[in-house]
Amino acid sequence: MVTETGGTLRVLSVDGISLVQDYPADSAAPFSAGWNLVPWPNRVAGGRWTHEGTTQQLPITEPERGHALHGLLADADYRLVERTATSLTLAADLRAQEGYPFELSTSVRYEMHQDGLRVTHRLTNTGRSKAPVAVGTHPYLRLGEVPTEDLKLVINADSHLEVDGKLIPTGEITAVSGTPRDFRAGQILGSTALDDVWTDFRRSTDGGSVHYLEAPDGSRVEMDMDAEFGYIQVYTTGDFPSDGGNVNAVAMEPMTAPADAFNNGMGLHWLEPGDSWDIGWGIRHRRAPQEGE
Secondary structure: OEOOEOOOEOOOEEOOEEOEOOOOOOOOOHHHOOOEEOOOOOEEHHHEEEEOOEEEEOOOOEOOOOEEEOOOOOOOEOEEEEEOOOEEEEEEEEOOEOOEOOOEEEEEEEEEEOOEEEEEEEEEEOOOOOEEEOOEEOOEEOOOOOOHHHOEEEOOEEEEEEEOOOOOEEEEEEEOOOOOOOOOOOEEOOOOOOEEEEEEEOOOOOOOEEEEEEOOOOOEEEEEEOOOOOEEEEEEOOOOOOOOOOOOOEEEEEEOOOOOHHHHOOOOEEEOOOOEEEEEEEEEEEOOOOOOO
16 A cells, blocks of 8 residues: 555555554654655755755754755655556656755656565656755565564675764774674564664675565565665664554665765765656565475
């Protein structure tokens, strides 16, 4: 199920197994659940950045830390532009505004497959000047009713991005080997609290990467990211509202750039006038191995 406000993913199940944490239909998306993070994911420090010698000031949407959070389309009214038996495509336009003097046409396509969901973002620069863009998304993954503390988290990344007390990158990237942030072989979550970013992925032959949560029986919910997604943020929370009362979700957020990309330039993509950028990710369910497999 997808909502028109923000074009967000609210419900996803495969073979009757919930793969994202839902929330009451009459409430706003809590903790940025399912948001499309455009034209930047995560934060811009102080909401300030400089473009061609001019300081830009974005609205402060995370007042407790003083940052501009998660882009400009969270509350946008997306419109349906295409519907098929297995897919939905929604679109929203981004007009030049305070702190972001550029124009974009954006769309997000949700397509169901036998084992999960494929999501494709398209950004088109409809303005007259080159525009800085980055994309992220904020799904909370779950594996049916398996409690979060029983899930094993696997992040196929060799490095961890260090941040300061306000969650802005310090510029230091640390090898995970020998540290508590090495999730390459998987760690049972238990009571582990995370709000962390990884990079330097172990990639597949097509350049993409896969990260996942695994249940004790070996079944998995996977986050499959295209090569353009060079960062993943994992966030755990214990107070996610739910109709059912059970909270079994972990935010696994694909990002083309980390926090403060408008200032540090990490992963930032520059889109020429008239050009488009297509990137994608997916959520897949892998059933538990059967005896003899």
